[in-house]
Amino acid sequence: MPRLMDENMQAGVAGGFGFSSTRIEKLGATEYTLVTIVIDWTGSVHPFAKQLREALILAVNGCRKSPRSENLLIRVLVFSSALPGGIMELHGFKLLKDIDANDYPEFTPGGMTPLFDAAYAATTGTIAYAQQLIDSDFGVNGIEYYLTDGDDNVSSATPAMIAQVKRNAIAKEALESLVTILVAINAKQYEAKLKKFQKNAEIDQYVDVQDATEGRLAKLAGFISTSTDSQAQAMGSGGPSKDITSATF
């Protein structure tokens, strides 16, 4: 049964993946930062699924403290081979005022890891929406977080595709800048493969949360909201935020 679309939202397709976003005519500011949080929903995160959800809530609510909070549009994706198409939007690009973080569903992880597909879906969605905003005279930049506890094992997309789509977007000035961050949680054994993914997909930063304890995930939430604020404040500078907080966990 199709999901009923909030009348403030519109549906689109990018890179073969659907995405939803706030209708342009509902946006009143001059510029926006598109924030995408991509979360591993595979079987291996089951032991800390509750803490992961709480970290998401903390991260989103932390963004409300930013002086640029009204200029953020946030999208949350989860990925797992158990999901239809491997990717599911918890919600599309929405203003903070339209998000009640307490509405995030209980996490029910399972399945294998379409990490590359998820990053590709995130980036193509960001770029497609950014282009619409740019075409309507908005200023746009973006930041994406890929949270995973394991390496990819089922994707169709490749790291090279992710890198290419981002390079093309920057060259075409589809948005002012796009910062991408790969966050490893409880993934020490996959560090080499994840760093290879980072390199091949030209992801800007690799952050290792180490163990998925409540404290570390809470720190991750703080990192996400601080980095998001930093990128939002970099708007208009012509480049990405230079001082994404280096995270130690």
Next chain:
Amino acid sequence: MKFCTDDIFVMGRAHYTSGIPCQDYALSEIHRDGVVACALVSDGCSSGNKTDVEARLIVLETAKTIGDYVTAGDLSAHAAKSWIISQRDRRLSNTRCAMRLTKRDILATCLFVCLSDKGGFFHVEGDGVLIKKYRNGHVIMTRIDWPNSAPFYPGYREHGLADFIAFHGNDLSAPIVQSETWTMSPEGTCTADSSRAYTLKEGVEGLLFPVTDVEELELVGVCSDGMTQIDRIDWKQAVRDLIAFKSVAGSFAKRRMRRFVEDAQRAGGRGPTDDLSGAFIRIEHESERSDS
């Protein structure tokens, strides 16, 4: 009928490079729960002193006075103009005195448009550009210029009016204030409509342009003369580009101006040479709102 307003002012390259503050100011407001809207701009004299302060004061005081008037009466042009300008000048004189502004500080133009569903008017003290865009896509734009880059400033009514009149030849009946009006078709073709010279006396009293066809209008706006000083872009083209709003929610004018300046610079020009300000009232008609 619903009014939506927005305004924007940006620093011109000349001031940016010389360290002079932006001397333009713009403001737009809606009064009486949406019954009346006004849009105002002011441009301070570059060779004056704290004229950026005067630009802000005169716009704020004029907007406040318009708001006060609309609770007292309707916008019949002549009566409204007389009341608004005299009240504003009286209050502004007190404010200037309190802020210890000197005669070299109080040199700034003031252009505004105010509208209700029954009509309204443009008022010009100084120079600049007036814009009316119709629902059929036609745009009428009027440019007002003073000779020798010496426009009238309302502050002269307080200090220096005799000197100003003498500077312009001491003949109040001399037709020295030039206006040229152009019509732009929806396709972008510009046709000269009319040109007219107003007398020095009319310029000093303030030029009044009634608006009686609100039902036919989509947008009205006022801009400072910075609109006529955009590197490599004719002022009529600049008007066309600046009112080509891609989206109309919230800060519609700020978005367009930002992109307009970026595009002007990207096209190899330097963008606005002088400070540039614009204030706009969009008119949403009932039939359009029910269709959307």
